[in-house]
Amino acid sequence: MCLLAGGGVVLAFFFSALFSKASQVSFFGTMFDIGTFWFIFSAFLLMLLSSIILGNPKNARIVLFGTILSSGLVLIFQTAHLFMPGILSLGVLADKTSNVLGSWNALGLFAGFSALVLLLVVEFFPTTRIEKLLFQALTIIAMFLIAAVNFPLVWVLLGFFTLIIFVYKVSVAVNEKFTLGVPNDTGAKAHFPVFSFFIIVVSLFFFISGQFIGGFLPTKLGLSNNEVSPSFEATMMVAKSVLKEDPVFGLGPNRFLEAWAMHKSEAINTTQFWDVSFSSGSGLLPSLVATTGSLGILAWLAFFVLLILGGLKSIFSSIKNSENWETMAFFVLSVYLFAASFFYSGGTVLFLLALAFAGVFVGLSGKSAQGGEISVSFLDDHRKSFLSILFIILVIIISAALAFKYAERFSSVSYFGKALKAPDVPSAEEAINKALALYVNDLYLRTYAQVYLVKLDSLVKKVDSLSDAEKTDLQTSLTQAKSGAEGATLYNPINYLNFKLLGSVYQAAATLGVKDIENKAVEAYKTASNLNPLNPGLKLNIANASIVDKKIKEAKDYANAAIVLKPDFIEALILLSQIAKSESDNKGALSFAEKALSIAPTNQDLIKYVDSLKVSNTSEISVPSNTDNKTKDSPAKKQ
Incomplete structure (x- = not known):
């Protein structure tokens, strides 16, 4: 049922994108935009494949220990990077807070996730004494990183889910004692999860102390984090306004930036972030819900209700039978990641991990429950066999075509980055043209126009000494800037940034003496203002x-x-x-x-x-x- 609910989420995103006024933005986005239909489709496909391929105890344990290995490497590397940022920069991680997860807070959430994985293995899975000590040492490293990040949400989530593990462990131990009929006078005692209790105490200590204790380690290490996002109340206000305008399908996936510009509170103008364009809200899940209408809200609610109910059923069953620790572990870890995604926009890695672990949980719970699996065979009937093979071939062809298109888009990102970092205008011009040749979107088109505006400005400064070739180049630069800005407005007609840039281009043309264009600049700015009132x-x-x-x-x-x-x-x-x-x-x-x-x-x-x-x-x-x-x-x- 949980997989069917996931399919409902995908359908909700599809119809919301289909009826969006900027369907290209909602379907594809700029690159791997996390709010697009294709990303959500791929993410839930990952969940489905995880449930099919990894949904048995043997493979689940391999995933758990593989997660420990990979997360251990990340924890050790990022801890060492704090003390040796120059040596371990890898050419891209220049600052101490630069990390492989993207944002600094996302690293803290991943460290909390790693600590939970290690704790679950220590408490519930058979390990040698050396392995247990190693896992506990890695947990301490994870908690050190969490303290360095100093993101209160991580301490809250880590403490809460560790408390669940603690209570669960005690309940299992007590149940085993009574089930085995151990008499009270034998001196036998239920195992007390000391390590879990220690993590709960540390989490509570850091959360209650606030910056008095929490700010000590970041200050000593010289760390600073300036991430800013709208509050939960502001995000919900935007979602409510979108629902009033488009109650069924919403504004469309991947459109929070436009929704924020249109419906933000006037109180934001009293802060230094009054001109900031937020592409996500207080958390990833609220941002996804805010733009997909009531259909998207109902689909997400159904998915999470079924996931939680299935998880609770599995937990109580495993307490009673003292087995299926893998099912409980993957449920707890997936819910932790979903909770993190609700309160924070942690990026693609955490969200994909959440759905992959949820898929493994669904597969495990389906195999342990009677009638939990559905088997379909197409080989008994030659007609069904032919149709199924034809369908698989079509899927492979379509997948190959999509993979090729996304490979082009992936290649365009490197050229776009070169355009932004180019030391001179010709280099930027060459790079952005290559990026647009691979993938056209309004971000690239705006950058294209800005490159030619810079080129135009450099030519205008020496207007009295321009050669004939430079005069021709000036006219060409103006034409290209207009073409890029106008193309951006056509690609996404409700992004105010596109019309703001178009107004700048028209205004630059007016200063060069282009006739009858002043009014176009005013109209472009007015359109931008209507989209961001x-x-x-x-x-x-x-x-x-x-x-x-x-x-x-x-x-x-x-x-x-x-x-x-x-x-x-x-x-x-x-x-x-x-x-x-x-x-x-x-x-x-x-x-x-x-x-x-x-x-x-x-x-x-x-x-x-x-x-x-x-x-x-x-x-x-x-x-x-x-x-x-x-x-x-x-x-x-x-x-």
């Missing part, structure tokens, strides 16, 4: 573009709208000050400038700007730069 930076972009289009009143309206959304928006205040100065409203110009200075009283550029307004009412005023609130692409600095 509470972003004050987009309002300011419209104001700047309106000035180029000589629509001063509209520019003032949008600058004021930006200040309404973000009262401490210095760039908007400076723009209004400039407009007032150009209209000979010196009092108004000074008022806006003083408001900006009150927000950043130590900013030297603002101080000089205000002083210049006080001293002279006729001289040209220089625009301050490097203000405290300045964003990466602040429109104010373009004036």
Whole structure:
């Protein structure tokens, strides 16, 4: 039943992607985007294959000990990397917090998972004394890494699931004592799981002490972690808003970025993350649920309810019979990983591990239960045999074609990385063109346009000494930038970043004297603002573009709208000050400038700007730069 529920999740994602306004994004994404239909399909296919191939006690034990071997290598390597980051960088892990799992917190969750695997083997599986000591030593290393990461969620999950193991172990020992009929006066005692109890105490100690104790090791090791994500409440608010608009199928898989831009709270503008585009919410599972509508919610609920019920049934059965430790182990480990995915976006490795371990659990529980397996034979009937072989051949052909396409996409990632790290424009131009030749998506198209914008800017700086070839190159660069930006909007018409870039391209064209394009810049920015209505930076972009289009009143309206959304928006205040100065409203110009200075009283550029307004009412005023609130692409600095 759990496998059928997993199939229901896949179907929910398929229909949600099918009815999405950007179906290419929902079906395929940029690369291995974890929220796409194809990723979910592949993940649940992994679960199915795990249940079929690994769903017997012998193979399950091989998986457990293989997990111990691989996780032990990761734990030892990452611990050594903390003390020798230069030697063990492997060319890519430059910082102490760089790791093979991706994010620093994900490493902490993996260390917690490794500790649970080791603990389960120590407590329930027959091992030699040397093996037990080795596993306990690896568990201590895992706990050291958890302390170094200092992610409270890991201590909570580790303590909670270790408590389950502790209670389970005691219950089994007590049940064995009564089952065997050992009299109380013989002196025989049930085994007390000391090591499990020790882990519970340590987890509780670190969780209760907070940063007072938890921050000690990261401080000593010089570790810092700056991961930011929306709160659970903010994620649920976005999900609720999406459900109101698209109650059945939602916005579409892999579309949390667009959902966040459209439905985020205005309170985010009071923080330094007001212009951050979050591609996931507080956790992976809430992010997946937030964009797939009620159909996706019901499918996930059915899957987890059936998984939990099946797991509890297996646990009580194994307590009674004192067997099937593998079933209990894989259930506990899969639930740990799913819980981690609910509270944190841990990436592909943890999520795939969760589904693979859930698949092994389903296979084990199916074999231990009467009637838990379904066998289908196609060889008894030649017609069924022919159809089944034909179906398998078609699946192989389709799989090979998809594998080839994904190989191309995988190759494109390396070229995209080269484009981002290119030392000069020609190198970046060559790399991004190769990436687009292998796979077209809006991220690559935006980068393509940005490369040509940089090239355009370098040519504009020497406009007075351009050769005929360079003038032709300037025109070509402008055309290519427009082509890339427009292509991005066609690929994903509800991603505000695409229209924001398109507005920048049109605005650059307007400064070069291209006729009748100023209004296009304004319209592109307005479309971006409609897709991200509470972003004050987009309002300011419209104001700047309106000035180029000589629509001063509209520019003032949008600058004021930006200040309404973000009262401490210095760039908007400076723009209004400039407009007032150009209209000979010196009092108004000074008022806006003083408001900006009150927000950043130590900013030297603002101080000089205000002083210049006080001293002279006729001289040209220089625009301050490097203000405290300045964003990466602040429109104010373009004036």
